[in-house]
Amino acid sequence: MARPKTGLPAKENAPAAELGDSNGDRRERAASSMTAADRMLPSPAVDSPKAWTPILNRYREQSWIRSIAELAITAGLLALFWVVMLASLKVGYWLTLLLAIPTAGFLVRIFILQHDCGHGASFRRRATNDWVGRILGVFTLTPYDVWRRDHATHHAGTGNLERRGIGDLKTLTVREYVERSRFGKWVYRLYRHPAIIFGIGPAYVFILENRLPVGQMRRGWAPWVSTMATNAASAVIVVAMMWLVGVGPFLMVHLPVVLLASSIGVWLFYIQHQFEETQWDHEPDWSVQDAALHGSSHYDLPKILRWFTGNIGVHHVHHLCSRIPFYRLYEVIDDYPELAGAGRLTLLESLRCVRLTLWDEDRRRLISFREARTLA
Numbered sequence: 001m002a003r004p005k006t007g008l009p010a011k012e013n014a015p016a017a018e019l020g021d022s023n024g025d026r027r028e029r030a031a032s033s034m035t036a037a038d039r040m041l042p043s044p045a046v047d048s049p050k051a052w053t054p055i056l057n058r059y060r061e062q063s064w065i066r067s068i069a070e071l072a073i074t075a076g077l078l079a080l081f082w083v084v085m086l087a088s089l090k091v092g093y094w095l096t097l098l099l100a101i102p103t104a105g106f107l108v109r110i111f112i113l114q115h116d117c118g119h120g121a122s123f124r125r126r127a128t129n130d131w132v133g134r135i136l137g138v139f140t141l142t143p144y145d146v147w148r149r150d151h152a153t154h155h156a157g158t159g160n161l162e163r164r165g166i167g168d169l170k171t172l173t174v175r176e177y178v179e180r181s182r183f184g185k186w187v188y189r190l191y192r193h194p195a196i197i198f199g200i201g202p203a204y205v206f207i208l209e210n211r212l213p214v215g216q217m218r219r220g221w222a223p224w225v226s227t228m229a230t231n232a233a234s235a236v237i238v239v240a241m242m243w244l245v246g247v248g249p250f251l252m253v254h255l256p257v258v259l260l261a262s263s264i265g266v267w268l269f270y271i272q273h274q275f276e277e278t279q280w281d282h283e284p285d286w287s288v289q290d291a292a293l294h295g296s297s298h299y300d301l302p303k304i305l306r307w308f309t310g311n312i313g314v315h316h317v318h319h320l321c322s323r324i325p326f327y328r329l330y331e332v333i334d335d336y337p338e339l340a341g342a343g344r345l346t347l348l349e350s351l352r353c354v355r356l357t358l359w360d361e362d363r364r365r366l367i368s369f370r371e372a373r374t375l376a
Contacts, residue, residue: 055336056321059328060121066327067122071113071132078106085253086245097256104260105308111140111265112310112326118148119322134226138233141206141258145226146213155322158273159291161359162283169197169270171280173359174372189369192357197270202262271350272297272315275343276366280359292319297343298333299350306330316343 081103088095116122117133130144137144154167164171172180172188180188190196211231213223242250279295299313306313314329317339324332333340345353356366360375 052320056317056324056332059324059332060321061328062122062124062325064123067116067325070327074106074109074113078103078110081106082253082257085257086249089249089252093252096253100253100256100260102308103257104264107140107257107261108264108268109308109310110136111142111261112312114140114142114144115151115312116310116326118144118151121323121325134230137230138237141210141230141234143210143213143223143227143230146216146223149219155319156288158288158319159279159281159295160283160286161280162286169274171274171357171359171366173280173361174367174375175361177358177372189357194354198263198267202266203259205266206258206262268299268309268312271299271345271353272312274356274366275345275350275353276356277343278366279364280361289320292316293342295319297345298340299345300340301347305347 081099085096085099085103088099113122114133114136117129117136120126120129122132123129130148133148134144137147150167153163157163157166158168161173170188170191177185177188211227213227216223238250241254245253273295275297277294278297279291281291293316296316296319297313298316301309301313310326311329312318312326314333317324317329317332353366355368355370357369358367358372359365360367360372
């Protein structure tokens with residue numbers, strides 16, 4: 001199925017933008033006095049890689065008051081629901097597990113706030129973003145500095161068939177899959193099984209893999225410092241909480257929250273790029289701008305889920321300009337509704353994407369294992 005024409009351009013988003021720049025900070029301060037009318041620019045009429053740049057850059061202005069308020073509200077609700085879960089143990093564990101659902105949602109939102117810090121989108125100063133991100137990483141069990149660099153690599157190479165494997169889910173082309181041995185095919189099918197991707201995999205990544213910077217040896221001591229500092233701070237908090245409430249109650253409350261939040265987080269990351277009409281290209285035909293617009297979805301969730309997920313469903317806009325604060329992403333959609341249709345997925349439609357496992361280079365879409373068999 002061919003991708004419907006949106007008439008929408010992509011934008012610049014150089015890898016350096018992931019790490020912040022002083023010129024960008026000056027542009028943000030200059031934009032602080034703009035009214036909504038000043039911010040509006042005519043929608044581009046042609047599909048040009050840089051046509052959205054002057055538009056989206058005007059949404060990069062942060063509000064430190066808003067950023068602190070979002071952080072305080074989310075952290076406060078997470079702590080409140082955690083205490084309520086603890087108290088619910090006296091009523092019945094069924095109630096505790098039920099309360100784990102919204103509590104996990106607050107933890108997911110903490111991760112989104114950490115994510116914005118990694119893009120320099122929460123505060124104007126790079127150091128403020130980084131230190132807030134490191135603190136939040138203690139609670140999300142994610143070594144911030146290691147994650148930030150890997151995530152920047154993901155933004156710089158998403159949709160590029162030559163740059164797969166860093167910060168994304170492993171995806172084979174149909175040809176690569178067919179050329180594998182029977183055992184190799186079995187391993188890939190096992191890896192892509194929903195129980196692995198959304199169950200065992202997230203638990204492994206957040207509880208075990210994040211504890212050691214495996215594969216980061218070439219980068220020197222920095223990944224080890226980030227990882228070990230996060231481990232130490234997390235261990236102090238865990239031991240203190242176990243001493244305060246007891247080992248059993250702590251695990252009964254916190255473990256389901258972490259497991260559920262990690263699965264939700266991986267699902268969000270999956271659906272942001274693993275949908276039928278995403279875009280993958282080889283290096284000569286690939287551009288970061290086209291991949292951002294056509295290779296990232298607009299996960300159009302109900303409003304309550306938008307809040308819990310920090311609007312990360314507006315992922316195509318996020319990839320086009322990663323320094324837009326999460327609380328301003330829907331301003332872009334409201335002001336330029338033509339962007340809403342690009343890569344749009346509803347909650348129901350997203351569930352059908354679980355079966356998509358292979359990139360068909362001929363038909364230029366993701367297909368299922370069953371569809372691949374018909375091509376053999």
